[in-house]
Amino acid sequence: MNFNINIDKYRNLKRSMEREMINLNPIQRAGVLPIESKKAIYEFWDGYSVCDYCSGRLDKIETPPIHEFLEDLSKFLNMDVSRPTHGARESKFIVMNSVCKEGDYVVLDSNAHYTSYVAIERAKLNYQEVESEGYPTFRIDPEKYKETIDNLEDSGKNIGLILLTHVDGNYGNLADAEKIGKIAREKGYPFLLNCAYSVGRMPVDGKKLNADFIAASGHKSMAASGPAGILSINDEFADGILKTSKKFLVKELEMLGCTSRGLPILTLMTSFPHVVERVKKWDEEVKKTRYLVKELEEIGFIQLGVAPKEHDLVRFETPILDEIAQKDKRRGYFFYDELKKRKIGGIKRGTTKELKMSVYGLSWEQVEYVVDSIKEIVKSSL
């Protein structure tokens, strides 16, 4: 039994990002665990740790309080039923796989995350995009959803689902879910809202937004260890999505019985008090973001997407960085390098034309440090 494997490289794996740096990566800023969750991890790190008192289904476990947690989550989102999943993409696939028939069309915004398209392909469906208004706002016009649906109907296509990216990962635009949900409802199509960048960061009221399904991400926006997600469903669709096996009567097919059997669901729960409190301070987060934009536009950054910002994810055009890169011997890497010296990370290496960042959850002092550092880098490089 000589496997000829050097196993030493798996010993002592380290990560310095969160301990030593201010991380500006928008996909990571709202996935940082609060202390309470870190403490709970010590208790539950072993495999199947949440299953000590299981009597057949993850979502019904009372110790730890998974069942209550899912009911509280439904209250938090103003939806009827919730289930843990492995992430927002898995939530979306579950909806598509169970409410659509092969070949159906999914109508979705052109700002949609790549996983929406991949889930559509995996579920053997077609799609029709609703184009955004393009540069520089990339705004999604609700009326365009109506037009797109009308056109598909006129050409005899079968529409299975209307999908909207509540906040997109390219521009951090907050779409008008309420209006688009209303259009979907009036047309009689189920409406899936991808809240990977909203639930857990900002208040989301599913009923107010006319959502039939909400897909949320634990690791992206709910201060949980990955991979973890939530699928929240309105009663009307609950029986379909949560259909159980003919042979094993309590097992839900789309969950393959149980989904998040370990640390991810545990950290979702233990971070929940923190998340409930932080969404109440969303206005303050938006203020920080707008401050960041205002300050960086002064040195030649140009904010893309709808202005003023309604979400912490910011995409900038940065011609000024591109200009500096032309004459710096580190080329495009100078910015990453200079930020690193100042213990700031999470900006893509080598990019200078455009970049994305977020200061979500940072203190005002940290936000100011970030702003001052970037200003200093740009000014001293010119």
Add this chain to the structure above:
Amino acid sequence: MNFNINIDKYRNLKRSMEREMINLNPIQRAGVLPIESKKAIYEFWDGYSVCDYCSGRLDKIETPPIHEFLEDLSKFLNMDVSRPTHGARESKFIVMNSVCKEGDYVVLDSNAHYTSYVAIERAKLNYQEVESEGYPTFRIDPEKYKETIDNLEDSGKNIGLILLTHVDGNYGNLADAEKIGKIAREKGYPFLLNCAYSVGRMPVDGKKLNADFIAASGHKSMAASGPAGILSINDEFADGILKTSKKFLVKELEMLGCTSRGLPILTLMTSFPHVVERVKKWDEEVKKTRYLVKELEEIGFIQLGVAPKEHDLVRFETPILDEIAQKDKRRGYFFYDELKKRKIGGIKRGTTKELKMSVYGLSWEQVEYVVDSIKEIVKSSL
């Protein structure tokens, strides 16, 4: 924003099982993390922690060394290509969803895990069971696979996949994968081996066992935090299973882009050195199990499944416990209760007719303590 939720119940969640008890639960014994993994968790507990240096696909990440890990895993299993998944059930669904066509038959053993059936139903497939020899061995006869396949062919059914449970979760029987794999190959059908209870506990050589696909479980048998699994594939089927999106050319459809983006894959990696070493000591684990069986049969337990044991999961008929329960005022709970007093857990509460246990990974001293405790409970209750 008053959500009317009592968030205090999610604070300070505790689990005493592994810290204070000897846990005999077969689904948990091989999911206990080694110290190395516990240390690494401190580094990577935040959401998307493994994605700091991602350039578009989880399985290609070099820091931490996920890419190398997957190559090493393929060596370890003697297979060609490996991917992380959320668990063995998710691996099985991926195979079914991509190699079978709607309505195809899956041939599987009657000892199969419930998730094999649930995955079949979710993938809209049919199945035909190969019956075991029944009480008391519940052995799977390879020849029966041949008969079942012949019968399906004779009745014009389309067979999409042959599935075998390498070691089943009811009796801990080790099936003759090599022979059944050979039958599948000769008949020209793809062969999926469910190794949720074998890979990570004992040596598994995929090519020797004629496996086209291996589904493995991180939290069940590879000393990882859940949910984590592995799908290993032979080259012949790799392109089909790992088909990429038409729109996002690097994204694998069946993985929805990426799967295990966080602690589960991290602990799979950091536990790998421990796992590679421990499978070399499998003979010793079998010895411990046979010792347990011999000792407990002396006090009236009867081992079900193939004898002598070839795996650590043991199912006992326990008429002696049933007899004691008749006159104990705690009824069926006396056994659980008495074990608990002795700091032994993981046996289902209230069951006295049959029970499952495993002493996998316990020291000989602990095994003896378990045996002596059970003997003492039975003898003093008679």
